[in-house]
Amino acid sequence: MPRPLSGFVADTEGAIAPMYVIALFSVLAMAGFGYDYAQLASLDTELQNAADQAALAAVTQLNGQADARNLATTAAGNLVENRTIFASDAADARKLIVANTTFYASRTAAEAGTPEATSDAAARFVRVNLSTRRARYTLTPLVGLFTSPDITASAVAGLSSSICGVPPVLMCNPSPDPNVWNLTPGQGLALNISNVQGGPGSLAFLDFSGANFAGLSALKQKLAALMGFNAIPGDCISIDSPKTSSQSPENTDIPPVVTALNTRFDIYDKSDPIKCYDQGLCSPSDNVRKELVQVLNNASSSPEVAPLSAQSCWAPNNGTGGAGQGWQFPKNAYRPTSATALASTVTPSAMGLPRDLVHAYPGGVTSFGRIGNGTWDIQAYWRSNFGTAYANNVNGKAAPTRYEVYKWERDTGKLSSVGVKGSESYPGPGKSTKTDYFARYSGPVCKTGLAPSASRPDRRILSAAVVNCAGLSSTTSATVSPITFVDLFLVEPSLRRTGLDASGTQVDFTQEGEVYVEFIKKTSQAAAGSTAPQFVRRDKPYLIK
8 A cells, every 4th residue: 555655754764874965975075186186196206207308408417618608508498398297287397497507506406595606616506496387187176176276296316426545635725815826837845744733835634534554553654655556445535525634643653654655766675664675555656856975885887677676675874875776866956056057068867857946946935935936957957867958848848847847758759767877976085086977767666657547557656635724623533625626746856865955054855754846737637527637536426405
């Protein structure tokens, strides 16, 4: 029978169905919003990854050279020129575009967004901003939203640069202006091995705590290894913010450092503490022309030919001069008594490349300061080694630098490991005249010399960070900002040289521990990613934010 209407109204079976129908729209909206939000988050991640990679690509082009910023902008643009998978706008619009790139000279400026770098040389950091993207929603339109808001991404990157394969040498800026390095190539520098508290003109060391010295423990041996070894042990040195070493040389540490440095001139130490001679770990340059000679027994003796004995390779302070062992100073050595060139009638028996005239006589460094003027006695050098007056022989130059002469001798075949025989006469006891016979060498005879190449540093060149040392401690490591990195030519071995001054008094012309160099140039390490003969530069881009 028909069911009463009142029973139908009171029946509650299936009452939940209308509620589901009513809630369906909300459930679908929530599900659609979750799906589209995930798509939006994926697009945001995709954009940020693209910005990060674009910034890293851009910063690798900041080598300080002309057009670096344009190259960086192009690199960033090329990297992101693809389609974003999660963008739902028109096909052409899906291509990512770099909205702008901005360059900065420091990390602080890059993080703050101001000021911008004003030149290619100054640009070291980059900020990359991408164009905006909008995701077209799939299910969210059920609640009236059809697209996402505009989203974009940006990234800031810098370049961490290091040089490897060189002694970690620091030079305390000898210039009166603590913020300027304005020397001219060819100027001589009278330096001394000390620590950062030794004052302007001191040679000290950057942090070498990570160096692997294969069992060397004493500080003096570590320092000697750094200055003498062919393969420099240890980590790379930061270019932008290196640290000074907390291990500073004392007076007792200097002699091993000096003797290790002198191996670059084919001069070895009798004690050989780091096995430079015994194991051949410290090779000389292929050009080792110097004022030292090998004494011959008599007039008929033939010049010795490599290899010499170990005793013959000792430094003058190690050898027993009476027995003729070791390298010796000739009696008629280059010993000027004033800041003037020798008379044309005076020819040293043997002569290496000399100091600037203002530094070559006793007291010259004290009187003139550590920075020379680049004028040296090329005529005396030419008479001694080539027997004639200098007549623009080196590349047609009237006044070549010592480094240019050094290279010219190599390039023109003027080097030989066969000794050139010579003799010199001097007053003996009473009124008699004595004659000594000797052999001098322009090429190495104790160990095989190494010529520089694209992968091998020149053994007569040091690359040094120029640092203002005021306020630095010799016992505490500190992060410093070098004014620049420079290449320095080792002019002479570090030896004690004695002779007569203008008054005829026996004096010291030079001391062991003094290192005389000639400024060549600022190093080419500014060219990012380059491999120069003196070192290997390694650049590593990194994200800041």
